[in-house]
Amino acid sequence: MIKKKFQLSALSAVAAFTLAACGDSGEPQMTQETEVEAPEKTTEDASHGDHSTMDHSGSGEIPEGLEEAADPTYPKGSTAVITADHMDGMDGSEATIVGAFDTTVYAITYTPETGGEPVENHKWVIHEELEDPGSEPLAAGDEAVIAADHMEGMNGANATIDSAEETTVYMVDFKTADGQEVTNHKWVTESELAAE
Structure with a gap:
């Protein structure tokens, strides 16, 4: 039960962070998702x-x-x-x-x-x-x-x-x-x- 509450809290925090990063300034905003680069080709x-x-x-x-x-x-x-x-x-x-x-x-x-x-x-x-x-x-x-x-x-x-x-x-x-x-x-x- 505690583990489920922790997972829900973590998901809520990530969602809040992502929503907060989306402003209406028209400028692209950095989010956790955009900070991760695709792996280079081997x-x-x-x-x-x-x-x-x-x-x-x-x-x-x-x-x-x-x-x-x-x-x-x-x-x-x-x-x-x-x-x-x-x-x-x-x-x-x-x-x-x-x-x-x-x-x-x-x-x-x-x-x-x-x-x-x-x-x-x-x-x-x-x-x-x-x-x-x-x-x-x-x-x-x-x-x-x-x-x-x-x-x-x-x-x-x-x-x-x-x-x-x-x-x-x-x-x-x-x-x-x-x-x-x-x-x-x-x-x-x-x-x-x-x-x-």
């Missing part, structure tokens, strides 16, 4: 974009035309350590390999179809997740339309290729540092995995 945010809307788990569906790797370094069912930081808690996690595929992988910049700021250097989209890309790999500076939905507003968006690499990509299951189970995550490249 290197991960700046290079990979905001992945808060990314669907890190997937259906496991393979894009049409994607070829399984004949002799991958990490075969299906094996485990490896992830050395990438596409999302919080990913780096250092143990991954179980769900599938290994040979393709061209792209880092891309695009503006979501749903609007908002451009997503820069998003990793990764593969050749088979682009609309009619042709049989030859694209190069940095080329443009394409995305046919994947790893993030909200991605599918159908125009993209500029930032980098391209022919490699083996992996679909993986893993658990983040905070215990979140991620299944059928697309994609981790071979260079983003290490033997245990």
Whole structure:
């Protein structure tokens, strides 16, 4: 009972402070809310974009035309350590390999179809997740339309290729540092995995 009264008193004090800070002088007034600055973007945010809307788990569906790797370094069912930081808690996690595929992988910049700021250097989209890309790999500076939905507003968006690499990509299951189970995550490249 005392705790509830204290919480109500604290809430009343905050509300009174906020109301008192709103004057009619026409000048913007400082409140507790405006004094708190938004966190600065980290290197991960700046290079990979905001992945808060990314669907890190997937259906496991393979894009049409994607070829399984004949002799991958990490075969299906094996485990490896992830050395990438596409999302919080990913780096250092143990991954179980769900599938290994040979393709061209792209880092891309695009503006979501749903609007908002451009997503820069998003990793990764593969050749088979682009609309009619042709049989030859694209190069940095080329443009394409995305046919994947790893993030909200991605599918159908125009993209500029930032980098391209022919490699083996992996679909993986893993658990983040905070215990979140991620299944059928697309994609981790071979260079983003290490033997245990």
